[in-house]
Every structure is written in structure tokens, then in C-alpha cells.
Amino acid sequence: MITSIKGGEKAIDASHQLLSKRRRGDPNVAQLSVEQIREQLSLAVDRVMNEGSLYDPTLAALAIKQAEGDLIEAIYLLRAYRSTIPRFGFTLPLDTASMIVRRRISTTHKDVPGGQFLGPTYDYTHRLIDFALLDGCDDEDGLPLPDSDQVEDLHLHHDAGFISRTGLVEEELPDDSQEVADITRSPLTFPSTRDQRLQNLVRGDEGFLMALCYSTMRGYGRNHPYVAEMRHGDVSVVMEIPEIDLEAGIGTVQITECRTIHLTVGKSETPPRYTRGYGLLFGHSERKALSVAVVDRALRGAEFGEERRYPAQDEEFVLSHSDSVAASGLVQHLKLPHYVDFQAEQQLLRRLREDYDKRASEALAKENDDA
Amino acid sequence: MSDTPVLPATDCHAAASRPQWMTLLAETPPAEIERHWKVLPRPTFTWIRRPELGSAMVRGRASGTGAQFNLGDVTVTRCTLQLSTGEIGVSYVMGRNKRHAALSALFDAMLQREKSTGETIVCGAIAAMMELRDRRRRQILDDTRSSKVDFTMLSPGGAEQ
Numbered sequence: 001m002i003t004s005i006k007g008g009e010k011a012i013d014a015s016h017q018l019l020s021k022r023r024r025g026d027p028n029v030a031q032l033s034v035e036q037i038r039e040q041l042s043l044a045v046d047r048v049m050n051e052g053s054l055y056d057p058t059l060a061a062l063a064i065k066q067a068e069g070d071l072i073e074a075i076y077l078l079r080a081y082r083s084t085i086p087r088f089g090f091t092l093p094l095d096t097a098s099m100i101v102r103r104r105i106s107t108t109h110k111d112v113p114g115g116q117f118l119g120p121t122y123d124y125t126h127r128l129i130d131f132a133l134l135d136g137c138d139d140e141d142g143l144p145l146p147d148s149d150q151v152e153d154l155h156l157h158h159d160a161g162f163i164s165r166t167g168l169v170e171e172e173l174p175d176d177s178q179e180v181a182d183i184t185r186s187p188l189t190f191p192s193t194r195d196q197r198l199q200n201l202v203r204g205d206e207g208f209l210m211a212l213c214y215s216t217m218r219g220y221g222r223n224h225p226y227v228a229e230m231r232h233g234d235v236s237v238v239m240e241i242p243e244i245d246l247e248a249g250i251g252t253v254q255i256t257e258c259r260t261i262h263l264t265v266g267k268s269e270t271p272p273r274y275t276r277g278y279g280l281l282f283g284h285s286e287r288k289a290l291s292v293a294v295v296d297r298a299l300r301g302a303e304f305g306e307e308r309r310y311p312a313q314d315e316e317f318v319l320s321h322s323d324s325v326a327a328s329g330l331v332q333h334l335k336l337p338h339y340v341d342f343q344a345e346q347q348l349l350r351r352l353r354e355d356y357d358k359r360a361s362e363a364l365a366k367e368n369d370d371a
Numbered sequence: 372m373s374d375t376p377v378l379p380a381t382d383c384h385a386a387a388s389r390p391q392w393m394t395l396l397a398e399t400p401p402a403e404i405e406r407h408w409k410v411l412p413r414p415t416f417t418w419i420r421r422p423e424l425g426s427a428m429v430r431g432r433a434s435g436t437g438a439q440f441n442l443g444d445v446t447v448t449r450c451t452l453q454l455s456t457g458e459i460g461v462s463y464v465m466g467r468n469k470r471h472a473a474l475s476a477l478f479d480a481m482l483q484r485e486k487s488t489g490e491t492i493v494c495g496a497i498a499a500m501m502e503l504r505d506r507r508r509r510q511i512l513d514d515t516r517s518s519k520v521d522f523t524m525l526s527p528g529g530a531e532q
Binding site for chain 1: 389390393394395397398424425426427428429430431432433434435436437438439440441442443444445446447449451459461463464465466467508511512514515516518519520521522523524
């Protein structure tokens with residue numbers, strides 16, 4: 001039970017001041033600008049935008065600054081802001097095939113049409129601390145490449161059709177017959193639908209989803225994934241402009257898209273094949289996109305007649321506990337005053353203790369009598 | 372910009388349709404639009420809807436091709452205005468920059484105006500923005516291409532596959 005507690009206003013004000021003071025750090029060190037965070041801590045910004053469910057790099061950077069780098073706190077700030085602004089509408093589905101590709105790999109098809117590009121990735125770094133960065137030297141790889149006036153095709157060929165070309169992989173065909181669920185407007189229902197799940201997973205906590213993905217790989221609901229494609233780049237956001245009944249772009253977003261395929265023998269009436277998992281995230285978020293794709297597939301078990309035995313396969317467990325804002329709210333409320341609850345519980349405990357003591361002394365008396 | 376292509380009126384206006392120039396204006400950094408705005412003759416206009424801030428829910432498709440789902444919101448600023456000559460300019464641009472939305476709507480209205488007058492001043496600005504967008508994209512793709520990778524498999528005999 002939550003009971004309101006009065007008092008502490010002065011202390012709370014002082015606490016806010018201490019917070020600002022700590023946020024500023026040593027005043028002899030230059031203050032961090034929101035632009036610096038946005039440009040130089042972009043992966044933190046991307047995480048906050050995904051879980052905060054709002055693409056706005058400047059606002060996400062501001063939230064990170066305000067939260068002193070506590071990303072879960074920053075996510076909460078962004079979510080709260082999002083709920084205060086009106087929604088003008090819904091965009092058309094992103095056309096990820098027309099992405100301006102920054103990175104693209106396939107771990108299953110080495111000669112993937114359009115080619116593979118490592119782009120910026122930590123995958124092939126030595127993971128040794130680079131002391132050159134400590135001195136404020138520019139990272140050599142960060143220098144801009146010379147301008148080129150090469151008139152080449154602006155789009156790489158990046159249709160993902162190569163995955164299902166052989167007929168061994170499940171096809172995903174457009175189906176616009178159903179209204180698209182929106183978990184920000186109507187609560188989740190069980191059994192859930194794939195659109196509800198994908199939306200929930202994008203907003204879900206990266207650590208939680210990665211742990212679930214890891215659990216399936218270690219045997220708690222085996223569904224061995226291959227990354228058929230991981231890509232990252234820029235995509236136009238297109239919306240129907242209601243005033244003029246025309247579709248027009250409103251800007252571009254950076255996204256990460258992960259397609260996993262999973263060997264599925266499944267039911268006897270369907271042919272053995274590869275089934276799919278999918279992760280689509282804002283920004284450059286490969287670890288999360290991969291985790292989302294594998295958990296998406298794990299939660300599709302019912303479609304393929306798989307027994308639900310482990311946490312990653314249990315939609316109620318996964319979807320109800322994925323949200324860091326909800327989780328953090330309930331966990332952290334434990335720090336608020338619970339005096340009334342505690343007193344009530346103590347009274348109960350005293351009564352139980354009296355009962356226990358009475359029974360114990362009776363038992364002792366009985367033992368003595370018997371002896 | 373010195374390399375702004377000077378196109379004959381018909382070509383210039385044929386190069387971009389209304390959705391195309393609206394898209395381009397939304398994707399162009401506000402500072403760039405501002406640079407063109409500085410040298411344009413100022414039209415008189417009235418607001419129909421002053422710049423206002425909101426969001427749009429971005430959708431995706433499962434595996435990129437399947438059923439739709441909601442990915443997350445983007446911030447959007449929109450406005451509507453009318454030139455004294457009657458043309459109505461509309462803008463929806465990602466982000467929270469009201470100036471960006473206002474200039475986009477003005478350019479939208481001025482471009483419609485030019486279509487009827489046959490002038491090419493604003494249209495020339497659009498051509499320059501298009502050129503710059505292509506250059507930005509080319510830069511990204513050049514960077515990407517520099518990290519092209521060919522994985523080869525080696526069989527026990529040493530032959531590549």
C-alpha cells in the first residue's frame with residue numbers, strides 16, 4: 001500500500017541543489033554541451049531514443065546530460081516528455097530496402113547481392129584501452145574522407161530477398177488487413193500479437209533482452225539463430241500530409257535492422273525450414289537488434305508448435321518485464337517512506353510471534369508433563 | 372553556392388514535384404535553407420497554423436516486408452501559411468525547429484507560385500539543395516564502400532571458395 005507522507009520540502013529542495021552541483025562536477029572542467037553528447041556519445045543517445053520511444057537525438061542527449069549519464073533515468077525523462085506532445089499521425093512503414101547503407105553484413109550468405117560493408121564496428125577491434133584518446137588526440141579513423149565527385153549509383157543494392165530465394169526460409173508477406181496495435185495507447189493483451197511484441201521489444205531494456213537472448217543460446221529454449229543480415233543506415237520517413245492528401249518525406253532516421261533465421265522442424269504438417277526473427281531499432285543498436293530478433297523468434301513458438309518451457313518463450317514473462325521505466329519505477333519506489341506498511345506488518349508479526357511463543361511454551365509444558 | 376545549376380524554367384520546375392521538394396526541404400539542414408532565404412525576395416504571407424510541435428509514430432514491417440508494427444515516435448514540427456497571392460504552403464519536418472518548419476512552408480508556397488509565374492529563383496535554390504543532398508549521400512556511401520569486405524572460405528587443400 002502506498003500512503004502519502006507530508007514534510008521534507010526543504011530537504012527535497014536542498015537535494016535538488018546537490019544534484020545540480022554534482023551534475024556540474026568540478027567547475028574547473030569545461031561544461032559538457034548537449035551537442036557534444038549528441039555527436040560524441042551517439043550510441044548512448046541511440047539507446048535512450050529506442051527505450052524512450054522517441055527519435056530526437058538532441059532531446060535524448062539533453063536527457064543524458066540531465067540524468068548525469070544514467071541512461072535508464074534519461075529514458076524515463078524522454079518517455080515523460082513524449083507523453084506531453086500531441087501525435088500528428090502515423091508514418092508509412094519504413095522502406096528499409098532503400099536505405100543509405102552505412103554497414104551491412106550477412107553471416108550466412110558470403111556473396112550477398114550488393115556486397116558486405118563493415119562500416120563502423122567494434123567487432124574487429126582489439127578492445128584495448130586507447131590512450132591516444134586520453135590526450136584528446138583525434139582518432140585517426142574519425143578523420144573525414146576526401147570528397148568524391150564520383151557519380152555512382154546512390155543506392156546500393158540491398159533488397160533482402162536473397163534470404164528467401166531458395167525457398168528454405170519462411171516468407172514474410174505484407175498483410176495490411178489488421179489494424180496495427182499500439183501499446184502506447186491500449187495495454188498489452190495475451191495471447192499477444194507480433195506487432196504488439198515487436199513494439200514492446202524495441203522499448204524493452206537492452207540488458208534484459210540480451211540476457212533472454214543469451215539464455216536461449218545456452219539451452220533455455222534453444223532456437224539457434226543465424227544472422228542472415230545486419231544492416232545500419234539512413235532511411236526516409238514518409239508520412240501522408242493530411243492537409244494536401246499527398247505523401248511526403250519529413251526527414252531521415254538512422255536505423256539498425258537485423259534478420260535472423262532459425263532452423264525449425266516444428267509440426268509434422270509443415271515442411272522443415274528456417275523461420276525468422278526480426279529486430280528493427282532506431283540508431284546504431286546492433287546488440288539490441290540481435291537480441292530483439294532472437295527473442296521475437298522465441299516468442300513465436302506457438303506458431304510452430306513449440307512447447308513453452310523457458311522464460312524467453314513465455315510472452316507474459318518477457319513482455320511484462322521488459323520495460324525499464326516500469327521496472328525501475330517499482331524497484332525504486334522501495335526507497336520511498338513505507339512507515340505505515342512497516343508498522344502494520346510489525347503488528348501482524350507481533351501477533352504471530354505471540355502465537356508462536358504460546359505454542360512453544362505449551363509444547364514445552366507438555367514435554368515436561370510427559371517426562 | 373557558385374556551382375548552382377542554372378536550368379531553364381521548364382526543366383527546373385519539372386525536376387521536382389511538390390512531394391519531392393517538401394521531402395527535400397525536410398531533409399535539408401535548416402542553416403542551408405536559411406542561406407538561400409537570405410537572398411530571396413520576401414513574400415508577404417499570413418499564418419493559417421503557426422509552427423507547432425508534436426510527434427508522428429514511425430511504422431515498420433516485420434522482416435522489412437511483412438505485417439506492420441509501431442516502432443516509436445519521432446518529434447515533428449508543422450505549420451501552414453498562405454501567401455498574399457493565395458498559394459498555401461504546408462510543412463511537416465522532423466525535429467523541434469520551428470524556423471525550419473516555417474521556412475519549409477514558405478518555400479513550398481513560393482515554389483507553387485513560381486510554377487504559375489515561370490520564375491526560377493526559388494526553384495534554383497531547390498536544385499542547389501538537391502545537389503547538396505546527393506553529395507551528403509555520396510559521402511556516406513563512399514565511406515561505406517571503403518569498408519567493403521569479401522569473406523572467402525579456405526578448404527583443406529587451400530583452394531578458395
